[in-house]
Amino acid sequence: MTATQTWDAALVQQIIESLATKPGALLPILHGIQNALGYIPPESVPMIASALQQTRAEVHGVITFYHHFRMTPPGSHVVQICRAEACQARGSRALEAHIKESLNVDYHGTTADREITLEPVYCLGNCACGPNIRVDDQVLGRIDSERFDALVDELTHQPLEVK
Numbered sequence: 001m002t003a004t005q006t007w008d009a010a011l012v013q014q015i016i017e018s019l020a021t022k023p024g025a026l027l028p029i030l031h032g033i034q035n036a037l038g039y040i041p042p043e044s045v046p047m048i049a050s051a052l053q054q055t056r057a058e059v060h061g062v063i064t065f066y067h068h069f070r071m072t073p074p075g076s077h078v079v080q081i082c083r084a085e086a087c088q089a090r091g092s093r094a095l096e097a098h099i100k101e102s103l104n105v106d107y108h109g110t111t112a113d114r115e116i117t118l119e120p121v122y123c124l125g126n127c128a129c130g131p132n133i134r135v136d137d138q139v140l141g142r143i144d145s146e147r148f149d150a151l152v153d154e155l156t157h158q159p160l161e162v163k
């Protein structure tokens with residue numbers, strides 16, 4: 001996942017054209033746009049629909065069916081909590097409750113300061129070291145409430161500049 005970028009019609013058109021002839025092109029196109037921009041801008045829906053000869057409603061329906069896709073820009077950081085079985089056995093439910101409460105945000109939401117977007121994920125391939133979270137592109141294991149709070153401090157507080 002890359003940082004959020006502003007609307008770029010030429011880039012979106014390029015992604016659509018590079019994938020439109022593949023079988024089942026819609027999902028690869030949606031992934032491509034979200035990977036490039038951090039979200040799927042609503043302006044891209046008519047472009048996708050036109051390229052794939054589908055209705056806007058059909059494209060919109062697929063975007064909203066999959067929780068993975070978002071149509072608004074995420075916060076500066078995306079935090080995913082693993083909700084799969086092995087992490088649950090190692091305490092991810094308690095961690096999840098702590099994170100939601102401390103950030104005051106639910107899944108698919110973004111904190112009021114737009115620093116963190118919270119998402120669920122189902123296995124990060126690091127099951128022996130749960131509970132696991134992913135922060136942007138980095139998987140972090142053995143996370144507890146204290147480690148998570150320290151991590152949020154790190155993510156949201158810039159180091160003081162020494163003059």
Ligand code: FES
Pocket residue numbers: 082083084085086087088122123124125126127130132
């Ligand atoms: S179950 Fe959480 S990483 Fe596999």
